[in-house]
Amino acid sequence: MSVSLNPGINANCYSSISSQEIADEEGLQHASKSWARRNHIFLIETALFTNVFLSGFDSTITASIYQLIGNEFEDVKIASWITTAYLVTCTSFQPLYGSFSDILGRRNCMFFANGIFALGCLGCGLSTNLVTLIFMRAITGVGGGGLITLSTIVNSDIISPDKRGIYQSFQNILVGTGAVVGASSGGAIAAKFGWKWCFLIQVPISVAGTVMTYLFVENQQTPQDQCASTNKWRQIDFSGAILLTLGLTSQLIFLTVAGSTAGEGFPFIDLKSLGFLLVSIASLVVFARVEKNTSANAIIPHHLLDGNSRSILIIGFFVGFVAYAYLFTLPLYFQVVGGDSAAQAGLRLAIPSFCTPIGGLIMGIAMKDTSRLPALLTSGISLMLLGNLCFLFINKSTPGWLNFVLLIPANIGQGITFPSTLFSFLFAFSIRKQATATAALYLFRSIGCVWGVAGTSSLVQVLVSRSLKKHLKGIISDDDISHLLSKLKQNTSLIKSLSPKVQDVVIKSYAFSIRSVFALTVVLSLIALILSILTKVKSSEQEVRSLAALERRISF
Incomplete structure (x- = not known):
């Protein structure tokens, strides 16, 4: 296997590389190659991709069941915390895995992440109340933050840049497949076996991933290996x-x-x-x-926020927001406005969701020529913008086949955009900075995801409340309106039991509120698109020569 320095889009970081940095790069590359050869690459990737699939599955399975769980516990108003509790701990711990794995080792951190994730899933499946479930989702997120991040970091250690796109496309396919399976099967599993099995089913897969990680992934050799163990902890x-x-x-x-x-x-x-x-x-x-x-070792080194890198991180935030607002608002629309069950809503999302890994595969093949990255980034965001615009044309009378078609562009766009933002950012830095750079990009994207779920949930609550107070005035008393709002925050399924006149107002209020969310995602997609067009990555002839010289020094 050829393992070489990521040549990247932006060579600025290499134009003044010291002899010590070159020595460190060479050592890291040879160390990565050494353990990648000892363990067959297929076994390493099996361990990594098991984690990646689980991450995709877990990130979407709650999208179609959190409303159902909230209804069961009669507390819909905090049901979104089933998702957001996971996201906040996942977001908080994601960047830690970058710097921690540089100091403590890749395998040690991956073993910890897998073990905590499995423990959290088990706790979720054994939960008997909503508070315990939310707490265990937070524990799951501590481990979940490392699943994709560390898999990406390990692949950056051992895969050459000309092949990284293909490996990343496989990773995207598995994330997308996991997401599709999670989104489409969550409602069905909950309906047939109970919602607890949506979490319990992940435990044996996670345990298998933990075992494979321990057996096949090794700790990389780093300059910190020369330090005493106590000094390593001081670097955290x-x-x-x-x-x-x-x-x-x-x-x-x-x-x-x-x-x-x-x-x-x-x-x-x-x-x-x-x-x-x-x-x-x-x-x-x-x-x-x-x-x-x-x-x-800084979690987010200051130099990662300079120049064009800052723009890519901002784009990462916006596309994360748009993607998760889209993912978690659609089921609410189909269940409340369309009258679907949780299983039916999940099925509506299943077929379009298959387009996300297709977008990732397109990106992986196209990325063999890294000069295409800016065009790929712009194209992906454009498709996300188009997809969110398409939703504004969906209504209760829209045929089922047209629903599928209108949901496709956003999914393909996400499949292209997520990896293209990752590599646009990563390829600006040397391999010694890949772990922290990966974690930083994932952090900004995850913060966007958190705002996409929690922020849009809050916005829907606000707009529904205002709309009902305005349009139900004169139909029912103010006290009844307040009581209805309180009940809707606990259980939206009661909409079907309302009088036809009140039910019509409630459904229209939710439809208006959800459309307002998508109007917001359209605006944010447009901002991200403009940023991607304005972000110009340049490389002078001298910088390219410096890169090539360094590549020759460490290639093998």
Whole structure:
């Protein structure tokens, strides 16, 4: 196998590489090659792709059942926390796996991530109340944050750049397949066996992934290996990890509390939610200062936020927001407005979702020539924009076949956009910086995903509340309106038991609110598209020569 330095789109980072950095690059490359040869590449990829499939499956299976679980426990207003609790811990721990794996080793971190993920899934399946379930979803997210991140990092260690696109496309196919299986089967599994089996079914697969990780993935050799064990722990940025976790958790609570208290006035100035927002802002500001001055391995090194890299991270945030707002709002529309069951809503999403891995495969094949990355990024975002626009033309009378067709562009676009943002960012840095760069990109994308789920859930609650207070006035009393709003936050299935006149108003209110969410995703997609067009990545002839010289030094 050829294992070589990622030549990338932007060679700026290589134009002044020191002899020590070249030596480190050479050592890392030879170390990666060594253990990749000892363990057959097929076995390594089997271990990695098992984790990747699980991550895709788990990320979507709750999309079609969280409403059902909320109805069972009669607390729909916090049911979105089944998803967001996972996302917030997953988001918080994702960047930690980058710097931690540089210090403690890839296999050690992957073993930890797999084990915690399996434990969390088991706990979810054994939960008897909503609070316990949400807590165990948060535990699952601690492990889930490392599944895709570490798989991507290990592949960056051992796969040459000209083949990375193909391997990444396989990874995307498995993520997409897992997502399709999760989204389409969640409702059916819950209906036939109970929602707990949506989590329990993941346990044996996760255990198998844990065993394969231990057997086939080795800890890479790094410059830190020459240090004493105690010095390794000193390299871990504990302060940054705590501040980042606090900042993101507070941010999530702000979004959820703001949505659950929607009603009177503008919800986001509610004192309770405002307090969480202020804690989040303060924590993240202090986190940024700590990262700039820390002597430990920074979770997000300051140089990752320079120039074009910053634009790619912002694009990552927007596409994460749009993708998850799309994924988690569609089932709500089909269940509340379309009258579908959870299983039917999942089936509606199944066929279009197969287009996501197809988009990833297209991207992987096209990326053999890395100069195509800017065009791929722009094309993918354009398709996501088109797909979100298409939803605005869906209504209750839209034929089923047309629903499928209108949902296809966004899924293909996501399949192209996610890996193209990843490689547009990664290829700007040397292999020594790949782990932290991968984690940084995934962090910004995941923050977007969190806002896409929690933020849009809050927005729907706000708009439904205002619409019902306006349009039900004179039909039922104000007290009855308040009571209805309270009940809808707990259980949307009661809509079918309302009088025809009130039911019609409620359904139209949800339809308007969900369309407003998609109007927002259209705007954000457009901003991301403009950024992708304006982000120009240049490489001078001198920089290319420097890259080629360094490549010759370390290739084998």
